[in-house]
Amino acid sequence: MFRILKKSIKTGVVTGQHPAAQPAEGSTPEAREKARPFRRSLAVREVDTGSCNACEMEMNALANPIYDVERFGVHIAASPRHADALVVTGPVTFNMERALHDVYKQTPDPKIVIALGDCAVNCGVFKGSYGVTGPVDRHVPVDLRIPGCPPRPAEILKALEELRASRQSTEK
Amino acid sequence: MADASAAAALLKREFPEAIVGTASIHGTPWLRVRTNQVPLVVHYLHTKPDLRGSLSLLWAVDHRPREARYEVLYLFALAERRDWLLLSTDLSDEARLFKSITPHIHAAQWYEREIRDMFGLIPQGHPDLRRLIRHEHWPKGTHPLKKDFPWDRTLGRQQGDYRFRHIEGEGVFEVPVGPIHAGIIEPGHFRFSVAGEPIMQLEVRHFWKHRGIEKLFEQQRLADAVPLAERVSGDTTIGHSLAYCQAVETLLRVDVPRRARYLRSLFLELERLHNHLGDVGAICNDTAYALAHAHCGRMKERIMQLNDRVTGSRFLRDTMTVGGVTRDITAQQRGEIVDVLDQIEKDFSELESIIFANASLTDRLETTGVLTERIAWDHGVIGVVGRASGIDQDVRRDRPFAAYDEIRPKVALYRYGDVRARLRVRMDEIHDSIRLIREIRLKLPDGPTAGEPGHEPRPGDWALSAVEGWRGEILYFIMAGEDGRIHRCKVRDPSFVNWPAIQWAVVGNIIPDFPLINKSFNLSYAGNDL
Ligand code: SF4
Numbered sequence: 001m002f003r004i005l006k007k008s009i010k011t012g013v014v015t016g017q018h019p020a021a022q023p024a025e026g027s028t029p030e031a032r033e034k035a036r037p038f039r040r041s042l043a044v045r046e047v048d049t050g051s052c053n054a055c056e057m058e059m060n061a062l063a064n065p066i067y068d069v070e071r072f073g074v075h076i077a078a079s080p081r082h083a084d085a086l087v088v089t090g091p092v093t094f095n096m097e098r099a100l101h102d103v104y105k106q107t108p109d110p111k112i113v114i115a116l117g118d119c120a121v122n123c124g125v126f127k128g129s130y131g132v133t134g135p136v137d138r139h140v141p142v143d144l145r146i147p148g149c150p151p152r153p154a155e156i157l158k159a160l161e162e163l164r165a166s167r168q169s170t171e172k
Numbered sequence: 173m174a175d176a177s178a179a180a181a182l183l184k185r186e187f188p189e190a191i192v193g194t195a196s197i198h199g200t201p202w203l204r205v206r207t208n209q210v211p212l213v214v215h216y217l218h219t220k221p222d223l224r225g226s227l228s229l230l231w232a233v234d235h236r237p238r239e240a241r242y243e244v245l246y247l248f249a250l251a252e253r254r255d256w257l258l259l260s261t262d263l264s265d266e267a268r269l270f271k272s273i274t275p276h277i278h279a280a281q282w283y284e285r286e287i288r289d290m291f292g293l294i295p296q297g298h299p300d301l302r303r304l305i306r307h308e309h310w311p312k313g314t315h316p317l318k319k320d321f322p323w324d325r326t327l328g329r330q331q332g333d334y335r336f337r338h339i340e341g342e343g344v345f346e347v348p349v350g351p352i353h354a355g356i357i358e359p360g361h362f363r364f365s366v367a368g369e370p371i372m373q374l375e376v377r378h379f380w381k382h383r384g385i386e387k388l389f390e391q392q393r394l395a396d397a398v399p400l401a402e403r404v405s406g407d408t409t410i411g412h413s414l415a416y417c418q419a420v421e422t423l424l425r426v427d428v429p430r431r432a433r434y435l436r437s438l439f440l441e442l443e444r445l446h447n448h449l450g451d452v453g454a455i456c457n458d459t460a461y462a463l464a465h466a467h468c469g470r471m472k473e474r475i476m477q478l479n480d481r482v483t484g485s486r487f488l489r490d491t492m493t494v495g496g497v498t499r500d501i502t503a504q505q506r507g508e509i510v511d512v513l514d515q516i517e518k519d520f521s522e523l524e525s526i527i528f529a530n531a532s533l534t535d536r537l538e539t540t541g542v543l544t545e546r547i548a549w550d551h552g553v554i555g556v557v558g559r560a561s562g563i564d565q566d567v568r569r570d571r572p573f574a575a576y577d578e579i580r581p582k583v584a585l586y587r588y589g590d591v592r593a594r595l596r597v598r599m600d601e602i603h604d605s606i607r608l609i610r611e612i613r614l615k616l617p618d619g620p621t622a623g624e625p626g627h628e629p630r631p632g633d634w635a636l637s638a639v640e641g642w643r644g645e646i647l648y649f650i651m652a653g654e655d656g657r658i659h660r661c662k663v664r665d666p667s668f669v670n671w672p673a674i675q676w677a678v679v680g681n682i683i684p685d686f687p688l689i690n691k692s693f694n695l696s697y698a699g700n701d702l
Contacts, residue, residue, distance in 0.1 A: 007467070019478065048356075048357075050701075052404065052406030053406045053407050056358060057450075059356050060332055064470060093380065097309050099352055103352060115349070125388070125399055127322065128383075130321075130387065131316070132383055149489075154513050
């Protein structure tokens with residue numbers, strides 16, 4: 001017990017110890033309007049439709065003590081039925097197409113769909129393959145795109161923050 | 173103990189009828205075997221006590237348009253020295269049957285189903301001919317790796333259902349999980365049959381993420397496909413891109429400078445470090461020990477930020493190139509890397525003692541998800557999972573690549589095959605990787621960081637390469653096509669071999685322990701599904 005406390009005291013607070021992100025590509029006013037109800041709390045369900053797993057790892061990194069996304073009221077929901085937003089990664093494979101449609105249907109309205117990573121935005125290096133039917137916006141309407149291969153966690157945070165910022169702070 | 177050429181000579185003596193040709197390519201003896209006699213020969217090779225050949229890779233090549241034939245190839249590693257021995261058999265264009273070796277060698281089961289799906293060649297005598305990669309909604313007759321199948325074809329849909337293996341009886345019920353899971357992980361489907369608490373059977377159904385990577389490789393030129401290799405399994409960026417580069421370098425006869433070899437080892441060990449740290453944390457988290465998870469997440473993040481500072485990518489992307497590496501690491505950066513790792517090693521050692529002082533944690537780990545050495549051997553299990561079950565195999569030692577002929581890893585080996593053993597292997601490897609990186613810093617030679625190609629490969633030339641990624645042995649087979657293009661690229665992530673084994677490791681455990689067991693394997697879905 002003593003050892004654990006000592007370790008915690010020695011480590012201190014690490015939250016926020018990361019390089020700043022490049023300015024995010026702005027979200028559209030419609031998307032910001034849609035995100036209005038979720039300013040204080042946003043439950044996110046992540047759907048992998050054939051990514052290389054790097055985008056997932058960066059989503060997971062958001063939950064580590066350095067980024068600690070929960071402090072912004074963002075939490076990861078275990079089921080689409082509890083989610084306000086779907087974060088979709090990957091180029092939508094032929095085998096995952098149906099699962100994506102199902103998840104979209106199961107997520108209650110109002111909902112936001114976020115395409116995370118180049119794959120989700122434009123199929124990336126997998127574009128054109130017989131096994132790929134994406135990108136994501138061919139299957140479900142997308143509100144926010146976060147490009148990058150993969151986008152850094154700080155960039156994801158920034159994009160989410162920008163999406164959910166109140167009008168005053170975006171204007172200033 | 174036999175080396176590969178002695179083994180080849182022995183096989184030729186024993187089966188003069190069956191073997192129709194011999195050759196040796198890049199030091200690997202190669203025997204051509206009559207199609208009907210393949211099972212006989214491989215059975216001998218697999219079971220003879222002083223050969224103990226284990227199947228490393230099984231794949232097919234469509235030689236059209238150059239020649240109207242298919243070829244099925246079998247790569248074996250001989251047990252003692254882990255030398256490679258290659259067998260192959262030709263199938264004419266019309267004959268679409270080959271003899272299954274699965275009844276003799278368990279490890280062949282997924283490979284043969286894969287060949288059937290991708291080439292439409294049928295493994296006669298295979299006990300399980302259900303589809304593997306092409307889920308049931310794929311139309312009949314779509315075999316993507318046949319040369320007459322266009323890479324960008326739009327597939328239609330048909331109706332069909334996968335037939336799971338059922339156990340029937342009083343009180344037996346099925347629990348389906350996936351493909352979409354509760355955490356942020358990749359898609360895969362698991363179907364448990366349980367009676368009460370204990371799992372009687374698990375069936376893994378994967379390939380949801382099949383993106384057609386091997387076909388995409390065939391659209392590229394040898395020198396250009398590194399970015400695709402990096403994205404086979406994003407967490408293994410270096411492992412896959414290095415294995416790809418090595419195979420191409422053998423084809424192009426590039427001499428990779430020593431400095432580049434050292435830097436490759438450096439990047440590979442950094443990748444091993446951040447992944448193993450993440451896994452140690454995740455295993456603890458699945459026993460609800462969030463404290464260790466938080467500490468490991470913090471250390472992992474430090475390494476990823478370090479990667480970002482020295483290479484411009486948290487996943488070390490764009491560092492490998494055919495012929496060497498794209499970026500040099502300055503003396504100052506090397507100092508920074510070692511400084512950070514010194515701190516992390518101390519930090520991590522403290523955490524280790526906290527973890528093992530916690531009896532309620534270790535109690536969850538011990539005797540959970542045991543994979544016995546026998547089952548591991550039968551499935552040809554490799555990598556971290558294999559070493560935790562007594563399979564003494566590590567490409568860095570057995571077939572040194574990059575700088576591992578001069579900086580030698582200590583192979584972590586445990587025998588119990590439970591979650592704890594897999595955790596221990598990772599912990600030992602974290603310390604060893606840090607030691608290797610210190611050694612690289614001291615020994616790094618001066619010189620250029622990339623070599624020039626010295627040769628144009630002829631169509632039909634091929635090369636094999638192996639890399640010990642953080643999960644285990646990654647294999648690439650690359651065959652050159654016309655004017656510098658890729659004719660065939662077979663990718664084998666260690667996950668493909670280890671997934672079937674997890675079905676055995678969970679038997680007798682309870683479902684709540686499955687996430688823990690799965691995490692302790694931590695296999696890739698993307699690298700498996702291709
Ligand atoms: S965008 Fe890049 S990192 Fe993300 S899944 Fe696609 S290939 Fe991987």
